[in-house]
Amino acid sequence: MIVATAGHIDHGKTTLVKALTGVDTDRLPEEKKRGISIDLGFAYRKTPAGDVIGFVDVPGHERFVRNMLAGVCGIDYVMLIVAADDGVMPQTIEHLHIVDLLTIKHGIAVITKTDRVPAERVAEVSADVRSLLASTALANIDVLPVSAVSGDGVETLRQVLGTAASEFGNREHAGRNLRYAIDRVFTIAGSGTVVTGTLFNGAVAVGDKLVISPSGREVRVRGIQKDGQPATQAIAGERCALNLTGAEVADIHRGDWVVAPAIHAPTQRLDVRLQLLASETQPLKHWTPVHLHLGTADVTARIAIRRGASVAPGTSAIVQIITDKPLAALNGDRFILRDQSAMRTIGGGTVIDPFPATRRNAQVRMAQLGALENADPAAALAALLAGSPAGVDLVQFERTFNLTAERAAALTQAADIAIVGKETRVALPRAVVDSIKKSAVEALTRLHRESPQATGFEIATLRKQLAPALSAATFTAVLRELGDEKKLEIAGSTARLPKHVATDNPADEKMWQALKPILDNAGFNVLPLRELAPASNIKEPILKDFLHRKARTGEIIRVTPERFYPRATLAQLAAVAQVVAQAVPAGFSAAQFRDRSGVGRGLAIEILECLDRLGITQRIGDVRKMRKDFVPILGDAVAPPAPAVKPQTAAKPSPQPARRNTPPHFRR
Numbered sequence: 001m002i003v004a005t006a007g008h009i010d011h012g013k014t015t016l017v018k019a020l021t022g023v024d025t026d027r028l029p030e031e032k033k034r035g036i037s038i039d040l041g042f043a044y045r046k047t048p049a050g051d052v053i054g055f056v057d058v059p060g061h062e063r064f065v066r067n068m069l070a071g072v073c074g075i076d077y078v079m080l081i082v083a084a085d086d087g088v089m090p091q092t093i094e095h096l097h098i099v100d101l102l103t104i105k106h107g108i109a110v111i112t113k114t115d116r117v118p119a120e121r122v123a124e125v126s127a128d129v130r131s132l133l134a135s136t137a138l139a140n141i142d143v144l145p146v147s148a149v150s151g152d153g154v155e156t157l158r159q160v161l162g163t164a165a166s167e168f169g170n171r172e173h174a175g176r177n178l179r180y181a182i183d184r185v186f187t188i189a190g191s192g193t194v195v196t197g198t199l200f201n202g203a204v205a206v207g208d209k210l211v212i213s214p215s216g217r218e219v220r221v222r223g224i225q226k227d228g229q230p231a232t233q234a235i236a237g238e239r240c241a242l243n244l245t246g247a248e249v250a251d252i253h254r255g256d257w258v259v260a261p262a263i264h265a266p267t268q269r270l271d272v273r274l275q276l277l278a279s280e281t282q283p284l285k286h287w288t289p290v291h292l293h294l295g296t297a298d299v300t301a302r303i304a305i306r307r308g309a310s311v312a313p314g315t316s317a318i319v320q321i322i323t324d325k326p327l328a329a330l331n332g333d334r335f336i337l338r339d340q341s342a343m344r345t346i347g348g349g350t351v352i353d354p355f356p357a358t359r360r361n362a363q364v365r366m367a368q369l370g371a372l373e374n375a376d377p378a379a380a381l382a383a384l385l386a387g388s389p390a391g392v393d394l395v396q397f398e399r400t401f402n403l404t405a406e407r408a409a410a411l412t413q414a415a416d417i418a419i420v421g422k423e424t425r426v427a428l429p430r431a432v433v434d435s436i437k438k439s440a441v442e443a444l445t446r447l448h449r450e451s452p453q454a455t456g457f458e459i460a461t462l463r464k465q466l467a468p469a470l471s472a473a474t475f476t477a478v479l480r481e482l483g484d485e486k487k488l489e490i491a492g493s494t495a496r497l498p499k500h501v502a503t504d505n506p507a508d509e510k511m512w513q514a515l516k517p518i519l520d521n522a523g524f525n526v527l528p529l530r531e532l533a534p535a536s537n538i539k540e541p542i543l544k545d546f547l548h549r550k551a552r553t554g555e556i557i558r559v560t561p562e563r564f565y566p567r568a569t570l571a572q573l574a575a576v577a578q579v580v581a582q583a584v585p586a587g588f589s590a591a592q593f594r595d596r597s598g599v600g601r602g603l604a605i606e607i608l609e610c611l612d613r614l615g616i617t618q619r620i621g622d623v624r625k626m627r628k629d630f631v632p633i634l635g636d637a638v639a640p641p642a643p644a645v646k647p648q649t650a651a652k653p654s655p656q657p658a659r660r661n662t663p664p665h666f667r668r
Contacts, residue, residue, distance in 0.1 A: 001051065001052075001053050001054070001076045001077055001161075001164065001165040001168045001237070002053075002054045002056065002074065002075045002076050002077070002198060002237065002238075002239055003053055003054065003055050003056070003075065003076070003077045003078070003079060003161065004055075004056040004057075004058055004071055004072045004075040004077075004078055004079070004099075005017065005055070005056070005057050005058055005078075005079050005081055006058065006068075006072065006078050006079065006080050006081065006095035006096065006098075006099055007060055007080060007081035007082060007083075007091065007092055007095055008060050008082070008083070008086065008089035008090065008091040008092045008095075009036060009037075009059070009060035009061040009062075009091060010036065010060065010083070010086075011060060011081050011082060011083040011086065011089070011092075011112060011113075012081060012083055012112035012113055012148060013037070013057055013058070013060060013079075013081050014026055014037050014041065014057050015112075015148045015149075016079070016081060016110065016112055016146065016148050016154075016157075017041070017043055017055050017057045018043075018148070019148040019151070019154050020043075020045060020055070020154065020157065020158060020161070021043040021044065021045045021055060023043035023044075023055075025037070025041020025042060025043050025055070025057040026041060027041060036059070036060075036061060037057060037058070037059040037060065037061075037064075038059055038061075038064055038067070039059065039064070039067050040056060040057065040058060040059075040067055040070060040071040040183060040184070041056075041057035042054070042055065042056060042057070042196070042239070043055040043057070044227045044228065045158075045161075046227070047158075047161075047162035047165055047166070048162065049162060049165075049166050051162065051165040051166055052165075052226075052227055052238075053161055053162075053165050054227075054238070054239040056071040056072070056075060056239075057071075058071040058072060058095075060091050060095070061091070062090065062091055062094070062343070065091075065094065065098075065338070065342075065345070066291075066293070066298050066342065068095065068098070069098065069293040069298070069336055070183050070254060070255075070293075070296040070298075071183065072098065072099060072102060072104070073102070073181060073198070073293075073294075073295050073296055073334075074181055074197075074198035074199075074200055074295075075104060075198075076104075076106060076168055076171075076237065077104075077106045077107050077108075077161075077164060077168070078099050078104050078106070078107035078108075078138070079107060079108055079109075079110050080092070080095070080096060080099070080107060080108070080109045080110070080129070080133075080138070080141075081109075081110045081112055082109065082110070082111055082112070082125060082128075082129055083111075083112050083113045084111050084112065084113045084114050084116060084117045084121055084122050084125050084145070085113055085116050085117050085121070087124075087125045087128055088125070088128050088129065088132055092132070093132070094344075094345050096132060096133070096136060096138075097277060097279075097345055098336055098345055098348070099138070100136040100137055100138065101275060101277075101334070101336055101345075101347065101348030101349070102334045102336070102348065103137060103334060104137070104138070105137045105138065106141075106164065106168070107138050107141050108141050108142050108143075108144055108157070108160055108161075109129050109133065109138075109141055109142070109143040109144070110143075110144055110145075110146050110157065111125055111126055111129065111143065111144070111145045111146065112146055112147070112148065113147065113149075114145045114146065114147045114152060114153070115147040115149050115150045115152070122145050126143045126145065129143055130143060142160065144156060144157055144160065171200075171201075171235075171236040171237035173199075173201065173202050173203050173235045173236035173237075174407075175403060175404050175406065175407030176201035176202045176236065176402050176403070176404065176407075177201065177202050177259065177260035177262050177263045177402050177403075177404055178199070178201065178202035178203065178204050178208070178210065178258070178259060178260045179199070179200040179201040179202060179257055179258075179259050179260075179263070179330070179402065180197050180198070180199050180200065180204060180242070180257060180258040180259070181197045181198050181200060181257055181295040181296045182195045182196070182197045182252060182253075182254060182255070182256045182257065182258065182296060183196060183197050183198070183254055183296045184196040184197070184254065185249055185252045185253065185254065186249065187249050188243075191222075191223070191243050192222070192243065192244070192245065193243070193244045193245075193247055193248060193249055193251075193252065194241055194242065194243050194244070195241065195242050195244060195252060195258065196239070196240070196241045196242075197239070197240075197242075197258070197296070198238075198239050199234055199235060199236045199237065199238050199239075199240065200236060200295075201236050201402055202235075202236060202260065202402075203233055203234065203235040203236065204221060204224065204233060204234050204240075204242065204258075205221065205224075205232060205233040206221055206222070206223060206224055206232055206233070207220065207221060208220070208221045209261075210258050210259060210260060210261070211258075211259055211260070211261050211264040212247060212251070212252055212256050212257070212258060213256065213257045213258075213259045213263075213264045213265075213266060213328040214256070214257075214264075214266035214326040214327055214328050215251065215252075215256065216264060216266075217246065217247050217251055217252075218246055218261075219244040219245065219246035219247050219258070220244070220245050220246055221242055221243070221244060222243040222244060222245045223242075223243035224240055224241070224242060224243070225240060225241040225243075226238060226239070226240045226241075242258065244258075254296050254297075255295065255296050255297030255298060255299075255327070256296075256297075256328075257295060257328045259328065262398075262399065262404075262405075263330065263399050263402055264328070265328075265354075265355065265399055266326035266327065266328060267323075267326065267327065267328075267329060267354050267355055268322060268323045268324075268325070268326050268327075269320060269321070269322055269323075269355075269356050269358075270320065270321045270323070270329055270351050270352075270353070270354055270356070271318065271319075271320050271351075271352045271353040271354075271356045271369055271372075272318070272319060272320070272321055272335070272349050272350060272351050272352055273316055273317075273318055273349045273350045273352055273373065274303075274311060274316060274317055274318075274319050274337070274347055274348075274349040275315075275316040275347050275348060275349050276311045276312065276313055276314065276315060276316070276346065276347040277313065277314070277345065277346060277347050278313050278314030279313070280313040280314075280346055280347070281313070282313075283310035283311060283312050283313065284303060284305075284310055284311040284346070284347070285303075285305070285310045286303065286304060286305040286308050286309070286310070287302050287303065287304065288302065288303045288340075289301075289302055289340040290302070290303060290321075290337045290338065290339065290340060290346070291337065291338040291339070291340070291342045292321055292323060292327075292335060292336075292337060293335060293336040293337075293338065294327060294329055294333055294334075294335040294336075294351070295328070295329075295333065297327050297328075298342075299323045299324060299325055299327055300323070300324045301321050301322060301323040301324060302321075302322050303319055303320075303321060303337075304319060304320040304321070304322055305317070305319050305320075306319075306362075311347075316349065318352065318366075318369055320356065321335075329351050329354040330351065330354055330399070330400060330401070330402050331351055331352065331353065331354065331372060331400045331401050331402075332350060332351065332375060332401075333350070333351040333354075334348065334349070334350055334351075335348055335349060335350075335351065336348040337349075350373075352369050352372045352373055353368075353369060353372050353400065354400060355396055355399070355400060364387060364388070364389065367383075367386075367387030367388075368384060368387055368388060370383065370387070371383030371384040371386075371387055372384070372400070377397075377401045377403060377411060378411055378414070378415065380401065381397065381411065381412075381415060381417075381427070382415065384397070385415075385417065385427060385428070385429050386429075389469035389470075390426075390469050390470055390471060390474070391420070391426040391427055391428040391470065391474055392426065392427040392428075393424065393425075393426060394408065394412065394419065394425040394426065394427050395424065395425060397427075412427060415427075416430060417429060417430055418430045418432075418433040418434075420433065420474055420477045420478055420481070421473065421474060421477040422477075424473060424474075426471075426474045426477070428474075433478060433481075436466055436467050436470075436475075436478050437478065437481070437482050437487075439466045440462060440466060440478075440479060440482060440488065440495070441482070441487055441488065441497075443457060443462060443465065443466065444456065444457055444488060444495060444496060444497050445497065448496070448497055455491075455494055455496060455549050455552050456489075456491070456494040456495050456496030456497075457494065457495050457496070458493055458494055459472075459475070459476055459479065459490070459493055459494065459495055460472065460493065462475075462479075462495060463475040476490075479495055486498060491552060508546060508549075508550075511538060511542075511543075511546055512546075512550070514536050514537070514538070515532075515536050515538070515543075515546075516566075518532065518535055518536055519556070519564070519565070519566050519569070520566060520569075523569070524569065524572075524573060524597055524598060524599050524603075525599055525600075525603070526559075526563055526564065526565050526569070527563075528560075528562045528563050529543060529544055529547070529562045529563070530562070547564045550564075551564060554567060555567060557570045557610065557634075558610075559606055559607060559610040560606050560610075563603075563606065565607075567634055567635060568635065568637065570607075570610070570634055571630060571631075571634035571635045571636070571637035572637045572638070572639060572640060573597060573607055573611070574611060574616050574630035574633075574634055574637065575630065575637045575638055575639035576593065576596050576597045576639045576640075577593060577608070577611060577616070577617055577624075577626065577630075578626055578630065578639070579596065579639045580592050580593055580596050581617075581624075581625060581626045584623075586623070587620060587621075587623030587624060587625050588623060588624055588625075589622060589623055589624075590604050590605050590608055590624075591604075593607075593608060593624075596639075596642055596643075597643075598642075598643035608624060611630075612624075614630075614633055614634075615627055615628050615633070616628055616630045616633060616634075
């Protein structure tokens with residue numbers, strides 16, 4: 001259990017911790033000199049039952065509230081300390097506001113310095129404290145008079161704390177990734193960089209490879225120390241020191257987190273539930289500058305409120321906080337807001353969505369934020385699915401709620417939802433996915449019946465008709481599942497029913513019977529469209545449309561947009577390339593392929609580029625090599641004999657020009 005002190009300066013917080021633990025938490029020379037706490041102090045006490053209580057002693061001066069906030073960010077229990085002689089003071093109230101905004105529900109109010117005043121004064125201060133606590137989450141805690149000087153009440157306080165520690169359950173760490181809030185950074189000779197802090201979630205062990213967030217620096221845990229003793233691991237709810245390798249002291253700061261790599265995701269926008277203190281005299285307006293305290297961090301920020309609205313004192317609202325620099329935050333994190341001068345606490349609240357989208361439908365977004373306010377991830381996911389027409393990005397959901405992959409898998413399995421996609425996994429209600437699949441098959445069936453010449457449905461058009469709310473990637477992933485189920489086929493940007501042939505109709509069959517002999521008889525020198533159209537007596541636009549549709553059946557291959565080869569002919573050309581490649585193991589040129597195939601140079605290059613696209617050949621500089629066996633791609637074929645080489649006649653010697661009588665020094 002982690003216990004923090006809270007209260008006004010000089011009310012005996014440090015003295016009381018020393019009486020309980022024997023440790024003076026004022027460690028800085030200036031603290032010794034001035035007799036006040038400036039920074040956080042730490043001490044530990046082991047109870048008779050074996051539980052360890054970690055004490056965080058916070059400064060009480062108003063100038064050091066920033067340090068106080070860093071100390072109470074991860075505590076379980078608070079000791080609100082009020083001196084009997086002074087009574088309730090300004091920092092008593094501010095510190096109480098802070099712990100209440102952080103929703104700390106366990107604690108005890110301690111009236112100190114009771115040896116200095118009569119019993120009547122102790123009773124009066126106790127009543128004032130009770131009245132102060134009445135409107136907070138600590139309304140029912142005990143109020144205990146204590147004197148650290150005389151020892152009165154100290155043992156009773158030890159017993160109260162011991163009982164609380166034994167009853168206080170460990171924080172949930174299974175199923176959560178490590179999050180560790182850093183409050184101190186220093187170096188130790190022979191060890192290197194050391195940080196101290198509190199484990200919010202998960203567990204850490206020696207040897208773990210982690211990340212400093214938000215900087216992204218990778219580190220490894222060299223050693224762990226708990227309660228001043230070496231340890232092999234620490235779990236959520238414990239304070240410990242980590243000896244890190246991979247980073248220098250200058251690379252790490254209070255406010256940073258040590259996290260598992262899976263949840264390192266710096267952000268500068270937070271959608272939050274903000275509670276404005278009732279003590280504020282003015283509503284909080286749009287774009288108000290503030291100091292945001294989250295974890296041990298303190299960053300400047302502004303408040304963005306929709307439509308220029310405001311937040312009235314004593315009320316809560318969903319707003320967006322835009323920070324001036326990146327920080328690490330997750331769903332459920334508590335925060336405190338102070339004014340621009342950092343002199344006054346004005347409110348606090350809870351992070352709802354640490355990764356909000358910049359563009360969003362207002363109605364859908366409010367439903368999503370309402371879902372994310374569920375503390376239970378299972379309930380949040382169910383509500384998100386109901387209010388997210390585009391589905392739920394599971395990677396972001398897991399990061400937002402800090403779920404390990406194993407816990408997230410168990411959660412989604414229990415929810416009985418459909419998960420679409422692999423790299424980007426999107427969750428959708430199973431009924432929605434089933435409905436989209438059914439509608440897609442019905443739409444394709446109708447298209448093929450009404451327009452048999454259509455190669456299929458453009459996927460983009462089909463998405464607009466069936467599921468416009470889904471992203472293109474998610475919708476395509478749904479169709480690919482149908483492909484895996486053999487209920488449709490996807491070719492490029494088009495979807496069609498299995499084995500649908502766009503040219504399987506009487507008109508196209510008649511056209512094919514006219515074309516096929518021409519293509520077959522052309523051998524390797526297939527005519528381009530501009531010549532094939534008059535040769536087949538088919539108008540060029542109609543011929544072009546037919547050949548492109550026919551190419552999707554695989555019976556012919558598009559070599560260029562203007563030239564189509566029968567598959568068997570292209571297989572023979574691939575066999576020619578193979579023969580040439582065997583003769584020239586270092587790589588063959590386009591000219592060598594041209595000579596062996598008997599086609600012109602330009603056509604030879606077009607054919608080779610087609611074979612490159614099919615993955616049969618591979619161009620390496622100015623030569624090519626065979627990359628794959630062509631038979632599985634085009635079918636078996638044998639290269640025809642090489643074309644006969646025409647005999648060349650001896651060239652007649654060209655007549656020599658008459659030599660001029662040129663002076664020697666002008667001759668070349």
